[in-house]
Amino acid sequence: xxxxxxxxxxxxxxxxxxxxxxxxxxxxxxxxxxxxxxxxxxxxxxxxxxxxxxxxxxxxxxxxxxxxxxxxxxxxxxxxxxxxxxxxxxxxxxxxxxxxxxxxxxxxxxxxxxxxxxxxxxxxxxxxxxxxxxxxxxxxxxxxxxxxxxxxxxxxxxxxxxxxxxxxxxxxxxxxxx
Numbered sequence: 001x002x003x004x005x006x007x008x009x010x011x012x013x014x015x016x017x018x019x020x021x022x023x024x025x026x027x028x029x030x031x032x033x034x035x036x037x038x039x040x041x042x043x044x045x046x047x048x049x050x051x052x053x054x055x056x057x058x059x060x061x062x063x064x065x066x067x068x069x070x071x072x073x074x075x076x077x078x079x080x081x082x083x084x085x086x087x088x089x090x091x092x093x094x095x096x097x098x099x100x101x102x103x104x105x106x107x108x109x110x111x112x113x114x115x116x117x118x119x120x121x122x123x124x125x126x127x128x129x130x131x132x133x134x135x136x137x138x139x140x141x142x143x144x145x146x147x148x149x150x151x152x153x154x155x156x157x158x159x160x161x162x163x164x165x166x167x168x169x170x171x172x173x174x175x176x177x178x
Contacts, residue, residue: 033059
């Protein structure tokens with residue numbers, strides 16, 4: 001089995017983008033998502049609405065993965081059209097490109113490190129660290145890691161964390177720059 005540098009060298013040939021495939025998968029996935037969303041809104045029968053909404057969610061996930069790859073600069077770089085498409089998708093997904101890229105790059109650098117900021121991941125405390133925290137810090141830690149919070153991650157991580165909180169912080173920086 002290959003390891004380390006040998007593995008990297010063996011997989012290098014697969015790290016080159018096929019731009020035609022990137023555009024094909026981007027456009028076809030977005031079109032499928034839009035068709036499914038249209039079917040969810042405009043079907044008359046409830047069973048068809050349910051089927052379309054399930055497929056809309058699945059294709060949304062697929063487009064989000066493509067969006068993720070675009071922001072990692074692995075596909076469609078230096079394309080004004082791709083930038084426009086993914087900027088609009090980021091707004092639709094409540095993950096604006098600048099905020100997602102900054103927080104996600106931080107996440108890749110600091111994921112699962114003890115005592116780091118919990119941007120893009122859930123905080124990890126040792127038992128000793130948890131016991132040293134104040135009661136309010138302990139409650140916040142438990143709230144962040146609670147299954148309901150994780151289940152409603154769209155609201156807490158995306159809507160609040162990436163949109164509302166980022167907007168509030170941006171206004172604070174504008175009003176109070178230092």
